[in-house]
Amino acid sequence: MPHLPTPLSRLSRRRVLGAAAASAVLPALGAATASAAPAAPAAAKPRKALAGGGDLGPNVIVFDPSTPGIQAKLDEVFKQQESAQFGAGRYQLLFKPGTYNGLNAQLGFYTSISGLGLSPDDTTINGDVTVDAGWFNGNATQNFWRSAENLALVPVNGTNRWAVAQAAPFRRMHVRGGLNLSPDGYGWASGGYIADSRIDGSVGPYSQQQWYTRDSSVGGWLNAVWNMVFSGVEGAPAQSFPDPPYTTLDTTPVSREKPFLYLDGADYKVFLPEKRTNARGTTWGNGTPRGTSLPLDQFYVAKPGDSAATLNAALGQGLHLLLTPGVYHLDAPVRVDRAGTVVLGLGYATLVPDGGATAVQVADVDGVRLAGFLVDAGTVNSATLIEVGPQGASADHSADPITVQDVFVRIGGAGAGKATTSMVINARHTIVDHTWVWRADHGDGVGWETNRADYGVVVNGDDVLATGLFVEHFNKYDVQWNGERGRTIFFQNEKAYDAPNQAAIQNGNTKGFAAYKVADSVTTHEGWGLGSYCYYNVDPTIVQGHGFAAPNTPGVKFHDLLVVSLGGQGQYEHVVNDIGAATSGTSTVPSTVVSYP
Numbered sequence: 304m305p306h307l308p309t310p311l312s313r314l315s316r317r318r319v320l321g322a323a324a325a326s327a328v329l330p331a332l333g334a335a336t337a338s339a340a341p342a343a344p345a346a347a348k349p350r351k352a353l354a355g356g357g358d359l360g361p362n363v364i365v366f367d368p369s370t371p372g373i374q375a376k377l378d379e380v381f382k383q384q385e386s387a388q389f390g391a392g393r394y395q396l397l398f399k400p401g402t403y404n405g406l407n408a409q410l411g412f413y414t415s416i417s418g419l420g421l422s423p424d425d426t427t428i429n430g431d432v433t434v435d436a437g438w439f440n441g442n443a444t445q446n447f448w449r450s451a452e453n454l455a456l457v458p459v460n461g462t463n464r465w466a467v468a469q470a471a472p473f474r475r476m477h478v479r480g481g482l483n484l485s486p487d488g489y490g491w492a493s494g495g496y497i498a499d500s501r502i503d504g505s506v507g508p509y510s511q512q513q514w515y516t517r518d519s520s521v522g523g524w525l526n527a528v529w530n531m532v533f534s535g536v537e538g539a540p541a542q543s544f545p546d547p548p549y550t551t552l553d554t555t556p557v558s559r560e561k562p563f564l565y566l567d568g569a570d571y572k573v574f575l576p577e578k579r580t581n582a583r584g585t586t587w588g589n590g591t592p593r594g595t596s597l598p599l600d601q602f603y604v605a606k607p608g609d610s611a612a613t614l615n616a617a618l619g620q621g622l623h624l625l626l627t628p629g630v631y632h633l634d635a636p637v638r639v640d641r642a643g644t645v646v647l648g649l650g651y652a653t654l655v656p657d658g659g660a661t662a663v664q665v666a667d668v669d670g671v672r673l674a675g676f677l678v679d680a681g682t683v684n685s686a687t688l689i690e691v692g693p694q695g696a697s698a699d700h701s702a703d704p705i706t707v708q709d710v711f712v713r714i715g716g717a718g719a720g721k722a723t724t725s726m727v728i729n730a731r732h733t734i735v736d737h738t739w740v741w742r743a744d745h746g747d748g749v750g751w752e753t754n755r756a757d758y759g760v761v762v763n764g765d766d767v768l769a770t771g772l773f774v775e776h777f778n779k780y781d782v783q784w785n786g787e788r789g790r791t792i793f794f795q796n797e798k799a800y801d802a803p804n805q806a807a808i809q810n811g812n813t814k815g816f817a818a819y820k821v822a823d824s825v826t827t828h829e830g831w832g833l834g835s836y837c838y839y840n841v842d843p844t845i846v847q848g849h850g851f852a853a854p855n856t857p858g859v860k861f862h863d864l865l866v867v868s869l870g871g872q873g874q875y876e877h878v879v880n881d882i883g884a885a886t887s888g889t890s891t892v893p894s895t896v897v898s899y900p
Contacts, residue, residue, distance in 0.1 A: 360606055362394050362628040362650055365419075368401035377408045384411030386438040388445060389717040389746050393628030395650035398426050398454065399566060406430035407459075410449045411438075413628075413651040415675075418453040419566045421574065422587045423477040423501075427455040431463050434471070441490035444468050447739075448651055448677065450709065451476055453563055462504065468493045469739040469773050469795075470677075470711045474561060475587065476500040481522075485509035496737050496771050499560050499585050513834060515771045515793035517736075518555055518582045529893055530865060532793040532832035534770065535583040544863040545895040550832035552792065554581040557734060557768055560592075561674045561708040562647050564625075571599040573625070573645060575672065578704070597623065597645065605652075611635040611660075618644065626652035626676055636661040636690075642668040643703075648676030659683040667696040667730055669703040677711045680720030680756070688712055688722050692730025692764060700732040701766065708736040715754025716743030724758040725777075728786075731764045737771035744776050744800045751778070751801045762786050769794075774818075776800065779810075781835075785822040794819060794833035796850070798873075804842050814848035814876065821853035828859045834893075835866050839873030851879035853899070861899040867891060 359365075364380070366373050380394050393413045400420040406428050408416055418426030432451050436443040443466040455477040456463050462481035465473055471494060481504030485492045489509045497506075497516040505523035508514055513530040520537040527547040533539035535555040542551040560576035576586055576594040586592045603617035607629030614624060614637050621641065628650030634657050639646060646663070654676060656662040662678045662685075665671050678688050689712065691705055712725045725740045742756040743749050759774035759781040769791040774781040776799040796818040802808045808815040818835035821828050835850030850866040853859045866875040868886035875886045875894065883896040 359395075359604065359649070360627040360629070362392075363397060364394065365397045365399065366403070367399040368403055373403065374406055377406065380414060381409040381411050384414050385409070387412050388447070391630055393630070393650045393652060395628050397564070398428070400425040402427045402429065404429045408432045410434050410451070413448050415450045415452070415650050416454065417451075417563065418455075419564065420453065421565055421591055423453050423475055424455045424587075426453065427457065429457045429459075431458050432456060433464050434467050435464055436466055436486040436490060441486050441488055443486040444491045444493040445745075446494075447471060448711070450474070450651075450675075452561075453565075455479060462507075465495075466492050467495050469495070469741070469775075470709075471495060472709050472737055473497045474499055474709075475563065475585075478502045478504070480504045482506045483509070484511045484514065498737070498771075499587070501585055501588065513793075513795050515832070517770055517792075518558055518560075518579075518584060518586070520584055520588070529867065530793075530795070530832055530834045530863075532863075534792050534831075537584050544832070544897060545865070545893070548863070548865070548893075548895075550793075550863040552831060554583045555579075555770060555792070556581065556790065557704070558582045558736065558770065559704070559706050559734060560586055561706075561736070562645055562672050564647070564649070567596070572596045573599065573602065573623070573647060575645065599625070602645075605631070607631055611637060623647070625649065626654075628652055630655060630679075632657050633660055633662060634658055636664040638664050638666075639671050639673075640666040640668065643670040645672045645674075646676070647672070647674050651675075651677050653677040653679050655679045655681055656685050656688065657681045657683070659685050661685055661687050661690055663688075664690045665692060665705060665730065667692045667698045669698075669700050669705075671705045672708070673706070673710050674708045675710070677713060679717055680712075680714040680722045680725075680754075682719050682721070684721035684723060684755070686722075687724050687727050689726045691726075691728045691733050694729055694763070696729040696731065696764060698731065700730060704732040704734050705730050706734045706736060707738065710738055712738070712740040712759075714742045714756040715748045716741075716746030717748070719748030719753050721754060722756050724761050725756060726760045728760070728762045728767050729764050731786075732766045733764060733768075735760075735767070735769040735772065739773040740775070741773075742776040742778070742799065744797075749801070751799070751803055751807065758783055762789055765789075768792075779816045780818075780820045781816075782819045783822070784820065784825065784828065787825060788827045789821075789825075790828070791819075791830040792832065794830065794835075796835040797869075798835065798837045798839070798847060800838050800840050802839055802841060802845055805845050808845065808847075813852075814846050817848075817852035818850045819852075821859055823854050825854060826856055826858045828853065829861070831862045833861065833864050835875075836869050837866075837873040837875060838869040843872045845873045847873060847875045849877040849879055849881070849883075850875055851899075853879060855880065855900055857900070859900075862897070864896045864899065865893040867893045
């Protein structure tokens, strides 16, 4: 095993239809929609994608095995996106079923690569899908916002490199070899998430500080740094936290994989995987996955420039939304009121609520699926950015939950943005499966008040499950959980770097706001593999009272908690409430609690 460098902080390591008449509301390719409020839309022919992908927009690039110049096109996109951390470029690379030889698809920012088969093995690349960190001097801690899905890889040298940080999912992949999660030379890395994937060889995290793997199969796992969590993973290492820091659950209590685009003959469809309980292993290992399909003519194929009125009129007409790559400015929320609605983004489609609007609001209905898009806070403070269920939502969705998957939130970084609360989950039984909710610690528009955002994720609904919860840098609570019977499997957090002094974070008699707060009224809650880190670089004398706060009652349980002071910049007094040793004051060594209470 190579030498593992002492991890430090990311900062220090750098680190629809709203036109006139309804007959015009679903225009042909390239036609603009008017901004006037629509009359009640009548039936209209939906904008349908062609088999070649031609009307999915210029930033959806579709390949088949006979396409000339594939490597040159991949290199062109990578050259543009490699270091464009806060740029406007967005790309979706789609590979039709077949075999592709000798490719190396290097992925930069806001680039998603996907196969178009029902199974990953339908689309095989004899080559690599690579993320490395040459753009940042071998430091992968800012390799955000990119994804790989639904492909089989036969790596050229036997091991594929996927050196990422947050918001970079590796879903539904089959690696016929090994997987290296660290940059070349084993420099810094801070990720990450794997789901519904099979890695035939071993996974080497090396310097990766934390990682969550769900419902997958691995041939081996080489090491751990701080927090490696597995649920429903065949071949996962045995439970051993904190030495080594493996948290292993035999199954995932409830899961439902992300919707994905595929080709059925010459026609695009969206596959909707079915819900699984006590899940283990991939959904596709025994052939055709279980679920249902929607033809693309049941979707409104949205393009950048479409207004909130346009998108809402399409939803009101009974259509789903496919958000093609680009940046969408919204002056009102996208309102998802119909049960079973799918809102699926391609290539990190980005919603920007202007004028203090909320970006997305979901009604208290069954089976809504939000997947694969980014919400970027606007310059005027939004009270909320994403609302799943209205306040007071109470319907039972256990049979058909709402899912929020690879939906990411950013406040600042690309420019000044503000939001009081980023994501609010009011609907019962919601599954939040991989999110990174981030108040920016670097980039443009960054400062304690400049990109003010008090709360990251607030859960008011009962019976909510979070699998892969990354929430960072908020001015107050990063996660505040008020609902009953909540569960979280894997949590990664950094407290806000830029707190100006101790007084700025004081919370009554408590030193600072916990990273993860379970309300005093809650009687039942459980979490596995939760970590919080501090790096108070403006005032390194700041003391954080604890990383986690919860009522002391038998029904509220935590397993495998840790807090870390990054490079001695600020300290934790305890891990959870007044339990757990303080961080050392000098070295970057976790303080752990195996079981609470």
